[in-house]
Amino acid sequence: MSRILRWGLLSTARINRAILTAMPHSPRNVVTAVASRSAARAAAYAAEWKIARTFASYEAMLADPDVDVIYNSLPNALHTEWTLKAVQAGKHVLCEKPLALTVADVDAIAAAAQQAGVVVAEAFMYRHHPQTLRVKEMIGQGAVGEMRLLRGAFSYLLTNRSDVRLLPELGGGSLWDVGCYPISFARFLAGAEPVEVFGWQVSGPSGVDELFAGQLRFANGLLAQVDSAFQLPFRSFMEIAGSERTLTVAAPFKPQTNEELILRHKNDLIEVIKIAGEPLYRGEIEDMADAVLLGKPPRVGLAESRGNVATITALLESAHSNRPVRL
Numbered sequence: 001m002s003r004i005l006r007w008g009l010l011s012t013a014r015i016n017r018a019i020l021t022a023m024p025h026s027p028r029n030v031v032t033a034v035a036s037r038s039a040a041r042a043a044a045y046a047a048e049w050k051i052a053r054t055f056a057s058y059e060a061m062l063a064d065p066d067v068d069v070i071y072n073s074l075p076n077a078l079h080t081e082w083t084l085k086a087v088q089a090g091k092h093v094l095c096e097k098p099l100a101l102t103v104a105d106v107d108a109i110a111a112a113a114q115q116a117g118v119v120v121a122e123a124f125m126y127r128h129h130p131q132t133l134r135v136k137e138m139i140g141q142g143a144v145g146e147m148r149l150l151r152g153a154f155s156y157l158l159t160n161r162s163d164v165r166l167l168p169e170l171g172g173g174s175l176w177d178v179g180c181y182p183i184s185f186a187r188f189l190a191g192a193e194p195v196e197v198f199g200w201q202v203s204g205p206s207g208v209d210e211l212f213a214g215q216l217r218f219a220n221g222l223l224a225q226v227d228s229a230f231q232l233p234f235r236s237f238m239e240i241a242g243s244e245r246t247l248t249v250a251a252p253f254k255p256q257t258n259e260e261l262i263l264r265h266k267n268d269l270i271e272v273i274k275i276a277g278e279p280l281y282r283g284e285i286e287d288m289a290d291a292v293l294l295g296k297p298p299r300v301g302l303a304e305s306r307g308n309v310a311t312i313t314a315l316l317e318s319a320h321s322n323r324p325v326r327l
């Protein structure tokens with residue numbers, strides 16, 4: 001394999017822009033191909049983004065030996081099918097969140113990746129950002145004392161009623177779309193999986209959750225409250241409350257180059273911690289190159305993806321059954 005990873009974009013999704021603007025800053029990665037269900041769309045997209053090669057089907061790109069890594073940016077319900085096809089074609093895959101919609105599908109992807117000897121990672125870009133790593137380090141060093149309650153939210157107004165996020169058959173719903181972030185952050189900080197969850201949802205006309213409020217209980221007594229919505233203006237935060245202090249992360253999921261953490265002490269003293277960040281989508285690309293070229297474990301491993309999918313499916317089951325669900 002080439003020492004420069006040649007990436008192929010699986011679709012002309014809007015999120016590709018994030019990868020395409022990050023790529024030129026990485027000497028180890030280059031986007032060489034794009035595939036679309038439509039030849040004309042692939043050609044127009046390649047012209048706009050100066051991508052060398054186009055494919056008029058996803059299968060054709062997977063069959064090409066000059067593509068090393070597939071960026072799977074399809075709608076949620078297609079992630080498993082096309083990640084599996086890419087893996088079986090011998091490609092490494094960076095797949096958009098959520099990696100899959102069932103735990104069984106995560107397990108199938110993990111088994112296939114192991115058999116093929118390729119790397120599969122879920123594109124939780126915020127996990128690579130210096131702010132996230134600093135928050136985790138601070139919590140480990142006792143910044144809040146004993147961590148007792150986590151609260152996290154991610155919402156926005158989804159005004160385009162034809163968006164795939166509203167279609168149940170494509171894995172729609174606010175919990176899969178943005179609720180996955182506070183759940184991921186809470187589990188990352190807990191360093192464990194929840195043992196029980198409870199959730200309520202408000203469904204839209206298509207039946208997917210457009211507002212979700214969930215609770216997670218961990219074995220050591222730590223609690224987490226998370227919410228997500230398509231029916232609320234943009235909100236995004238993580239609050240980490242401990243026995244001594246409370247740490248607030250104002251931009252936990254889409255941090256930029258200059259961020260601030262707020263640490264509130266018992267006596268109400270407020271400490272501001274400045275974070276020198278980096279452009280958000282560069283970390284996941286470099287992490288992929290580290291994993292493929294240097295054999296390092298990806299920062300978001302498949303066990304972590306499995307835990308997130310298990311928590312989300314349990315929350316949805318709870319909302320549907322109106323009962324707490326044990327994991």
Ligand SMILES: NC(=O)c1ccc[n+]([C@@H]2O[C@H](COP(=O)([O-])OP(=O)(O)OC[C@H]3O[C@@H](n4cnc5c(N)ncnc54)[C@H](OP(=O)(O)O)[C@@H]3O)[C@@H](O)[C@H]2O)c1
Pocket residue numbers: 011012013014015016035036037038041042073074075076078096097098123124125164177
């Ligand atoms: N990490 C992040 O910051 C972030 C941000 C946004 C979205 N995402 C994730 O990225 C994924 C894509 O989101 P997006 O908003 O970029 O999607 P999008 O713009 O709607 O694009 C999805 C693409 O999938 C292809 N496709 C194949 N089958 C389709 C179908 N049945 N219906 C619609 N499109 C179909 C289409 O490409 P062709 O027609 O060219 O084949 C389409 O352009 C989602 O999983 C989402 O969760 C992540």
